[in-house]
Amino acid sequence: MVDYGVPGYRPAWLQGRAAVEAAHGARLAALAGRPLTRAWLAWDLDDGSWFADCPVLLDFAGEQVEINHRKLDDLSVTWNSVSPVGGPDWPGLRLAWRAEPLPGLAALRGQELRAVTLLEWRGGKRDLANGAVALGFTFPRGDLVVHNALDENALAFGPPAPRYRRHPLPRRR
Numbered sequence: 001m002v003d004y005g006v007p008g009y010r011p012a013w014l015q016g017r018a019a020v021e022a023a024h025g026a027r028l029a030a031l032a033g034r035p036l037t038r039a040w041l042a043w044d045l046d047d048g049s050w051f052a053d054c055p056v057l058l059d060f061a062g063e064q065v066e067i068n069h070r071k072l073d074d075l076s077v078t079w080n081s082v083s084p085v086g087g088p089d090w091p092g093l094r095l096a097w098r099a100e101p102l103p104g105l106a107a108l109r110g111q112e113l114r115a116v117t118l119l120e121w122r123g124g125k126r127d128l129a130n131g132a133v134a135l136g137f138t139f140p141r142g143d144l145v146v147h148n149a150l151d152e153n154a155l156a157f158g159p160p161a162p163r164y165r166r167h168p169l170p171r172r173r
Contacts, residue, residue, distance in 0.1 A: 004054050004068070005088040005095070011055070011068055011076035017120045017167055020133050024077045028116045028135070029169035034060035035112050036139070039105040040084040043098040050102070051095055052152040054088050058137070060113060069148035073132040104144070104157035111139040115171065119145065119164035136160050 003009045014020050042054035055068040055076070066078040084097035100106040117136035121129050134147035145156040145164075160166065 005090045006082055008081050013074040013076050015073050017118050017133050025169050029171050031060045032113050032115055032171045035110055036108050037061050038099050040097045040099055041101055042088050042095050043101055045094040056146050056153050067146045069153050070151055072129050075133050108139050114138045116169045118167040119160050122163050122165050
């Protein structure tokens with residue numbers, strides 16, 4: 001599914017920290033200082049759970065970043081292309097966008113973003129996910145990591161796992 005059933009969404013898949021930083025580093029860093037005004041997830045209306053194949057939408061006072069993972073190391077970052085009105089059209093599922101449906105997201109709403117960090121996974125020698133990139137968002141009262149969960153998105157609340165190599169994005173003024 002090219003657009004993941006989301007009108008207007010056109011993922012642009014990247015691999016590796018250098019590619020993500022070159023394409024989106026400055027714009028991600030520029031989010032620092034803005035409050036998280038909304039966080040949207042695609043929600044399965046029948047089983048009441050997050051449908052993690054669709055992008056995670058984070059709105060920072062009108063600048064919306066859309067984050068999606070697939071395969072072991074593909075990351076797409078897009079901007080302001082998805083409207084969370086209605087829901088994704090996925091065969092066999094009833095989906096809708098839900099604002100802050102998880103307690104961890106609700107706790108971050110309204111907080112000013114302090115920093116964005118590119119997180120590069122460093123597992124063992126044979127770890128197929130080595131080099132996979134996650135995005136870390138630091139807030140005054142918590143952290144959010146949007147990472148790859150083997151062909152779908154996952155969220156972690158709190159400091160990044162120790163196996164991530166941190167690459168802070170410098171805030172430009």
